Amino acid sequence: MEFALTKEQALIQKAAREYADKFIEPIWKQIDEENKVPDEILKGLGELDLFGIPFPEEYGGAGAGYVSYVLVMEQLAAASSGIAMIVSAHTLGLGAISRFGNEEQKKKYMLKACKGEHIASFAFTEPGTGSDPKQITTTAVKDGDSYLINGTKRFISNANFPGPAVIFANESESGKITAFIVDKSSAGYTVSEPWDKNGMHGGPLVDVYMKNVRIPAENILGEIGMGYSILQVGISFGKVGMSSTALGGILAARNEAVKYAKEKTHRDLPIARFQSVQLLIADIAAKYEACKWLTYRLGYQADHFKDPRQFAKDAALTKTFVSESLVDAARQAMAVHGSYGLMRDYKIERIWRDCIIGPQIEGVSDMQKVIVANVTLNS
Template identity: 60%
Template sequence: MYRLTKEQELIQKAAREYAEKTIEPIGAQIDRENLIPRAILNGLADLGMFSIPFPEEYGGGEAGYLSYILALEQLCKASLGIGMIISVNAVGLSVLNTFGSAALKERYMPDAACGKTIMSFAFTEPGTGSDPKQLSATAVRRDGKFIINGTKRFISNAGYEGPMVVVCREEGSGKATALLVDKFCPGYSVSEPWEKIGAHGGPLYDVYFKDVEVPADNMLGDIGHGMWVLKVAMIYGKIGLVGLFLGAALAAYEEALSYAKTKTHRGTPIASKFEHIQMTIADMTMKYEAAKWYAYHLGHVADTVKDQNLLIKEAALTKMFVTESAIDLCRMAMSVHGSYGLMKDYKIARIWGDVIFGPQVEGTAPTLKVLAANVILNS
């Protein structure tokens, strides 16, 4: 058992206060417009929310992954879309911090750490979402540059200025290779945003590369290291998602509590009148607490573990548990609301559109089970 440090408590409190005062009042607007106002992103940047776990040397908070999860939970209680922007930026920063040269880190990390630019990570293509062997975007090396051509699909943060990590097939070797591209450089363009059923505010685009040139020095790692880059991105992507969907779970839990205490039947709140509402609230408390401690444990493991395989296993299992718990909690909260839970005027209906995303992204349950079982059975 561990206690939160003073720093972790302060970060959690700052995120909670900002979410309650500034994001919650416009949660429905964000959902409708599928857009986070720039003023909100600037406010989050002022609080250091874009770079909690990254080294101070590059503008980060150096406060660890447990702090990161604590902050995302509070922010995503108000808007999951905000968490998508922060967590994908953090995936880019993790990869850059792990594989980038000192020059690349100095050039790109401080701006992305303070929210001036926002990073993306582009792997998925129309033909593949999880298999690097099927990558069709190409990078051709010529005269000290790479020339990139191809299409990337469902890319988060692609509409914001900043660097994008692009995993493509290097033509000489035929191997997956990761390059850092400045978004909106010549040859870069994006589609209209996809019309998602939830997670609004974090729009997804298809991205088109037409003879996009990047200096050869913008390679992350070496030719053929794209798989390793993807592996690191998937680990830290899952940690972010755990924070996001824990926030959605907490939002569902609190909506159920509040509705049960305020909705009355013959003058008595349904929480006092109906035993099955009390049973549901007890079940919800148990489920939220289990998800919360599993999530916080992952943050603690990410901050302390030396063995990367252990982190892969923990991230896969926690991500599955927390995202499934968020769906269960939302379903239970909707049942507490009766028919009102199906109406868009109620926050719980919006949360339903959000939680359904959890199990589909950063690895589906079957792939994560195989990943975790491999570590468990071979250690």
């Protein structure tokens, strides 16, 4: 068993931390208030290859694997979970193309996306379903050499950026769920105003309306009827992004609690001397360590797993444990801050709004526990 980072992993972690400290930390409040990530930040992330970390170099990626991806995401999320949300959803969408796409599709859609010139999406959820693929109503009707796609997708991250979207629809001839690559600049593809969500500001969330969006039949991802498998595998990899985003939140909560405990004084001495505050800090520190190793391990498993069922279980387990731990850690860091933590001037106020999102998305925590229980009981 080896707990040390490789030289390459340590370098990429350092590069992400330095970028976050220098360019994101100074504007986290601006991103939160304006609910927008400045274009130059996205450009900077692209220049550092952070939009293509785990993907092969021949398709424009950094070829650095999912452990490096986890290390980068942790640092980005600690500074701004909205930025982490953009990279996470992008890597989820692009990961499906990388894993299931053919040579032409990968060349066509990955090169620009790995450089951040295009930002990918992964669109499953609809107004009528977030957890049950069988209830998908979006249709893809064969029309000569192409498909006409009609339907509404709800709560889709990054859907307003140019680039490819992996869209799940019922294929007309088979009646089966199939994944399609849709260019977000296609005629008939429009999006709503952004949802006014409570946290993770800067990460855009819109509904997608598709009205007779015509796409060539060669844009089927994988094969007709493979949609459910692509969804399951894709979402398992997506949970690597969500887990590391939550881990970054715990790191930020820990840092904010420590900083405040040393700065705030009672009777001229820092509140860090109170045992009640020390107990909170110790609890947050323990959560961070446990979640760190669980998430780093998931990154390793994403690169090396042999059994997809076990990987799906470990992804569900990690995402649930780490995102629920963030909610607890944020509550404890809030307690260290007293009433000041409720004020927008303090970063913990933002972390508190951000933290509840992880357990609610990419499969709510209860559904993750069902996956964990099923695999555990039947292994």
